[in-house]
Amino acid sequence: MKRHVVRVMLFGLILAMMAGCASTPVASDATPVTVFEQPIVQVQKAAVDALVVTGFDVTKQELTYVEGFRPRKIGLFVGSGGETVGIWLTEQGSNQTAVKVDTARSFTGIVGQKIWNTDIMNEMTKSLTK
Amino acid sequence: MKKTILSTLVLCLVALLTISCASTQSRYSMLMADSYSAKPEGYDIQTFYDDDIPQRPFIKISRLDVHLEKTHFIGSSLNDALPDLKKQARLSGADAIIDIKETSSMVGETKIYHVTATGIRYTQ
Numbered sequence A: 001m002k003r004h005v006v007r008v009m010l011f012g013l014i015l016a017m018m019a020g021c022a023s024t025p026v027a028s029d030a031t032p033v034t035v036f037e038q039p040i041v042q043v044q045k046a047a048v049d050a051l052v053v054t055g056f057d058v059t060k061q062e063l064t065y066v067e068g069f070r071p072r073k074i075g076l077f078v079g080s081g082g083e084t085v086g087i088w089l090t091e092q093g094s095n096q097t098a099v100k101v102d103t104a105r106s107f108t109g110i111v112g113q114k115i116w117n118t119d120i121m122n123e124m125t126k127s128l129t130k
Numbered sequence B: 001m002k003k004t005i006l007s008t009l010v011l012c013l014v015a016l017l018t019i020s021c022a023s024t025q026s027r028y029s030m031l032m033a034d035s036y037s038a039k040p041e042g043y044d045i046q047t048f049y050d051d052d053i054p055q056r057p058f059i060k061i062s063r064l065d066v067h068l069e070k071t072h073f074i075g076s077s078l079n080d081a082l083p084d085l086k087k088q089a090r091l092s093g094a095d096a097i098i099d100i101k102e103t104s105s106m107v108g109e110t111k112i113y114h115v116t117a118t119g120i121r122y123t124q
Helices: A002-019 A040-053 A117-126 B001-019 B080-094
Strands: A034-036 A057-061 A066-071 A084-093 A096-104 B023-029 B058-070 B096-107 B110-122
Touching: A002 B001, A034 A117, A040 A057, A040 A066, A040 A084, A040 A096, A040 A117, A040 B023, A040 B058, A084 A117, A096 A117, B023 B080, B058 B080, B058 B096, B080 B096, B080 B110
Parallel strands: none
Antiparallel strands: A034 A096, A057 A066, A066 A084, A084 A096, B023 B058, B058 B110, B096 B110
């Protein structure tokens, strides 16, 4: 019984350590590009706002790259959170900015995680077309 | 010994379920280059709902965001978000809140509630 309890605790510890490892978003050639007819500064601000609206903590905020992490929540069945989103911004002119978004899900908790690319792009479109 | 380990495990489980099942994120961002000193804690921030706006002249100074997430299928409402919304308004130096917009969604058993509003400052 004692051994069994120790094994369970060890498994829990490994699981907790694995949950702490977040994956990194990647912008590949296959990642869809959306072009906004706005200066990069405005688009970067919209990207930050979009992350806030979708519940991400903004972890990196540079002119050409914004990154966010969704805090983990434990639920009855699956919980949620643990995704990392990267937003890449490329200036294509004084009033044109190309945007790529990628969501990285972590190994554990993937069941309760979501690809946020569309939600973020929709939020950015909403705030940039106001 | 066995009992102690079991009770510790149960305690940890209860703590995890109660502590990590909800999150609140809030922030403000200024809409202009000017910044204002924060209002003192306890300052009464007026709240205008729907399309209601104050009769006094004002300027829009800040964007306010409050994001609430709860697991176990528990939802949130404006009443839950209002204290944080007012706190962010105070921090941005606003006198009142207008343009309150709520959105709700769900991921698995997590209910998501987000409210965005505008902090305003009276000019007279």
